[in-house]
Amino acid sequence: MPRRISTARGREFGEGMRAAIANAGMNARELADVLGWDEAKVSDVLTGKGGVTILEVALVLGVCRVEAKERDRLLELFPGRDLSGWWQPHGKCAPVRPRTVLTQLTAAETLISWHTHAVPVLLRTADYMRALLTASATVSVDELEERLRVLQEMQKLLSNNLDCTFYIHELALDLRVGGPDEHLSQLQRLMFMANWTKIRILVVPVAAGAHAGIAGPFTQLKFPKYESLVWVETENSSLFVETKEAVGGYEDVVCALDKVSLDEGESMDLIARRCVRLQEAGGADGAVKQDSGEPFPPS
Incomplete structure (x- = not known):
C-alpha cells in the first residue's frame, strides 16, 4: 500500500x-x-x-x-497541518513532556537513532538521566521527577513492537555520568536491552576516526502508512525533518555509520569488557585502571 x-x-x-x-x-x-x-x-x-x-x-x-x-x-x-517540516522553539529548555515526540513514537514502526556523546534517551537508566538533568544549566530541579516519569513513559513504547537500531559512539560509553555504580549500571542496561528481539545496539569505534555522523545526534522514525521523518533535538528546540531530500541525506549518514560500526556481537563484547573493568576497578574514585598491555579506552 x-x-x-x-x-x-x-x-x-x-x-x-x-x-x-x-x-x-x-x-x-x-x-x-x-x-x-x-x-x-x-x-x-x-x-x-x-x-x-x-x-x-x-x-x-x-x-x-x-x-x-x-x-x-x-x-x-x-x-x-499540511506543512512539511516543523521547527519547535521551546524557550529556555525542552518541555517536560514532549508531546510531538510521544505522538510520533507511538505511531512509528521503526526507529534508527545515532548519538555521539551520551547514551540515547530511550536506553537510559533513571540514575543516568537524573545525573544528566542535575548537570543541566536550564532544567529546573523542581521538574526533575516529572521528567523522569516522562522518560519511563517514552521507554514503554519500546515494548510496543517498535523495531529499533541504536548507533552509539564508543566515547559515549566512556563518559561517566553519575558515579561508578551508575556508570556500570548504565552499561549493564545496554547489554540487557540488546537482548530484546527488536533492539540492536551498534558501537562506532574510536578507531573509525572521522565519520559521517560527526555533525550530531538524530533519530529517524519510519511509519507503516506515512513517509519517514527525522527528529533532531537541541538544548531548547526540536526539529522534525520531513522533506524527502533531507530525510534521504540522513539515511545516507545511517548507511555510512553502518559501514564503520562494530556488529552486534562485537559491540556487546566491547561493552562487556568495560563492565568487567569497572567491576574490577580500584581506587576511591572508581576510575577504570589501565592494563599495561592494552590501551585505554579498550578496543
Whole structure:
C-alpha cells in the first residue's frame, strides 16, 4: 500500500482532536448528532481534510468543552497541518513532556537513532538521566521527577513492537555520568536491552576516526502508512525533518555509520569488557585502571 501524504503537524492535530472528543465522553457519531452533521463531516475535521474551516474546528472544540490552552494549541496547529517540516522553539529548555515526540513514537514502526556523546534517551537508566538533568544549566530541579516519569513513559513504547537500531559512539560509553555504580549500571542496561528481539545496539569505534555522523545526534522514525521523518533535538528546540531530500541525506549518514560500526556481537563484547573493568576497578574514585598491555579506552 502506498504511503499516505501526512505530516507531523497533521498527525498531532488529529490526535488532539480525537482526544478532545473522547474526553468529552463521545464518539464521532454522537458528536455528529449533537452538531447536526453527517458523520463523514466529523471525520473530515479529525483528518483536517480540505473544505473544513477553522470555525468548524472551533465549534467542535467548544462542544467538547476543551480547556483554553489545548483549544488554542489545536487552533494554532490547524492552518499549518499540511506543512512539511516543523521547527519547535521551546524557550529556555525542552518541555517536560514532549508531546510531538510521544505522538510520533507511538505511531512509528521503526526507529534508527545515532548519538555521539551520551547514551540515547530511550536506553537510559533513571540514575543516568537524573545525573544528566542535575548537570543541566536550564532544567529546573523542581521538574526533575516529572521528567523522569516522562522518560519511563517514552521507554514503554519500546515494548510496543517498535523495531529499533541504536548507533552509539564508543566515547559515549566512556563518559561517566553519575558515579561508578551508575556508570556500570548504565552499561549493564545496554547489554540487557540488546537482548530484546527488536533492539540492536551498534558501537562506532574510536578507531573509525572521522565519520559521517560527526555533525550530531538524530533519530529517524519510519511509519507503516506515512513517509519517514527525522527528529533532531537541541538544548531548547526540536526539529522534525520531513522533506524527502533531507530525510534521504540522513539515511545516507545511517548507511555510512553502518559501514564503520562494530556488529552486534562485537559491540556487546566491547561493552562487556568495560563492565568487567569497572567491576574490577580500584581506587576511591572508581576510575577504570589501565592494563599495561592494552590501551585505554579498550578496543
